[in-house]
Amino acid sequence: MENTVKNQTEAQVISPAQLLEHYQGHRGLTRRVIEAFPEKDFFNYNIGGMRTFAEMTMELLGIAVPGLKEIVTRETTELQEHFEHGNQKSKILERWDQDTEEINKLWGQIELKRFQDHIKLFGQYEGTVQSSIFYFMDNEIHHRGQGYVYLRALGVEPPFFYER
Amino acid sequence: MENTVKNQTEAQVISPAQLLEHYQGHRGLTRRVIEAFPEKDFFNYNIGGMRTFAEMTMELLGIAVPGLKEIVTRETTELQEHFEHGNQKSKILERWDQDTEEINKLWGQIELKRFQDHIKLFGQYEGTVQSSIFYFMDNEIHHRGQGYVYLRALGVEPPFFYER
Numbered sequence: 056m057e058n059t060v061k062n063q064t065e066a067q068v069i070s071p072a073q074l075l076e077h078y079q080g081h082r083g084l085t086r087r088v089i090e091a092f093p094e095k096d097f098f099n100y101n102i103g104g105m106r107t108f109a110e111m112t113m114e115l116l117g118i119a120v121p122g123l124k125e126i127v128t129r130e131t132t133e134l135q136e137h138f139e140h141g142n143q144k145s146k147i148l149e150r151w152d153q154d155t156e157e158i159n160k161l162w163g164q165i166e167l168k169r170f171q172d173h174i175k176l177f178g179q180y181e182g183t184v185q186s187s188i189f190y191f192m193d194n195e196i197h198h199r200g201q202g203y204v205y206l207r208a209l210g211v212e213p214p215f216f217y218e219r
Numbered sequence: 220m221e222n223t224v225k226n227q228t229e230a231q232v233i234s235p236a237q238l239l240e241h242y243q244g245h246r247g248l249t250r251r252v253i254e255a256f257p258e259k260d261f262f263n264y265n266i267g268g269m270r271t272f273a274e275m276t277m278e279l280l281g282i283a284v285p286g287l288k289e290i291v292t293r294e295t296t297e298l299q300e301h302f303e304h305g306n307q308k309s310k311i312l313e314r315w316d317q318d319t320e321e322i323n324k325l326w327g328q329i330e331l332k333r334f335q336d337h338i339k340l341f342g343q344y345e346g347t348v349q350s351s352i353f354y355f356m357d358n359e360i361h362h363r364g365q366g367y368v369y370l371r372a373l374g375v376e377p378p379f380f381y382e383r
Binding site: 068073193197210 | 231233331349354360362363364367
């Protein structure tokens with residue numbers, strides 16, 4: 056975090072360190088939602104023809120670290136939303152935790168001034184670094200909200216939304 | 220917006236003007252989700268014992284303008300999640316649009332340095348001005364995601380998430 060902190064001489068709406076904490080707080084909550092799912096429902100249950108929560112989770116994993124890596128390295132990669140998990144939640148949670156560490160490392164390499172840089176993520180999504188990162192988060196909150204409905208429909212109590 | 224813009228001499232992760240645009244972009248999408256609901260389902264339909272999308276919308280309206288007003292005036296108010304709508308979506312959309320204008324006005328009165336101020340919103344929710352505003356947005360995205368599942372379960376195509 057040194058890179059970002061030393062650049063902050065002015066007030067920030069939200070500092071890079073605060074935004075990381077906010078993001079990881081949301082990711083911690085999403086992890087608890089994954090944990091709350093019965094394993095078979097995680098991989099099989101859906102409502103209204105939507106994706107399973109496992110498929111949504113794969114999308115989140117496909118975006119977060121690869122997206123931040125692209126922001127840091129400026130090397131375009133292809134969006135990849137699948138990896139081998141053998142229908143085991145433990146495999147997905149393991150990857151989730153690796154990515155938590157990876158996100159912390161990558162974040163420290165994004166200097167304050169870069170948040171306003173233009174970027175075309177995964178070769179197709181145009182915006183700024185900040186708008187891309189907010190998209191990662193908003194998309195996670197959106198799908199996690201859908202996971203809450205799946206859990207409620209399955210009779211499972213989801214974690215409190217406001218606990219991070 | 221003049222207040223906030225003239226204070227920005229340093230790079231911002233996200234500027235006050237960008238954050239407002241982001242918030243109003245989300246609110247515009249939520250408005251389209253409200254519009255997409257058949258009127259009777261908006262007020263009556265739910266899944267798994269959850270609230271109707273009308274009740275969730277009332278919560279969003281109860282938080283946004285009153286919360287920002289409290290941030291601007293520093294006067295504590297009580298959280299009020301209900302108003303008379305007579306089960307008419309048009310009444311709720313009318314209020315939604317009034318609040319869009321009101322949010323723009325209030326936002327212009329929040330100086331850059333205030334985003335890091337400590338606050339105890341509605342007399343009970345402690346945080347900073349920025350963490351409170353992000354809570355307003357995150358909570359809206361969360362419930363709107365749930366609204367998407369209701370719409371899909373009702374066989375209605377929701378608006379695209381990435382269109383703001």
